[in-house]
Amino acid sequence: MISLSIYFGMIGPMQIALIVVIVLLLFGGKKIPELMRGLGSGIKEFKDASKEDDKKEDDKK
Template sequence: MIGGIGTTELIVIFALAVLLFGANKLPELARSMGTSIGEFKKAQKESERAVDRMADPDV
């Protein structure tokens, strides 16, 4: 069980995704979501570094 979501719920979510987006679109959708998450994490790290530089200009 992942954070309160069981196997049955995951199967239902996957089935709905296939019905909504189609089997051919799912890999493209997953790829774009992965890219978006990567960009978000990169921006988050950059902002944390900027805050650290503001707090301690010698770094």
Template sequence: MLGLGIQELVIILVIVIVLFGARRIPEIMRGLGQGVHGFKKGLRGDDEEAGEETDGNSKGSPSS
């Protein structure tokens, strides 16, 4: 697809290290991981809420 080989990835890694510094990279990766975790948790939360709504409607309980 993009055709990135080992050489290109090494060059990108060197550029990232030069731009951000070796000390900031773990902080950036930690923040990225927390963001992905929060996104996945949000998706699961939406699915659980949608499941609860359909379960409540399927029981046939009167709404009035």
């Protein structure tokens, strides 16, 4: 049963543990570091792109 706390935006320790277990079952322990590296680089690229957009908007003004 899904806890009501997820619906209110509060993720507790049980929900985090459940997510970790599901990820481990789906991808296995050896793939996790590779997935996290890819996620980190994706977030970095997104931040860099948003900073470039902000600079372009400031230049136009």
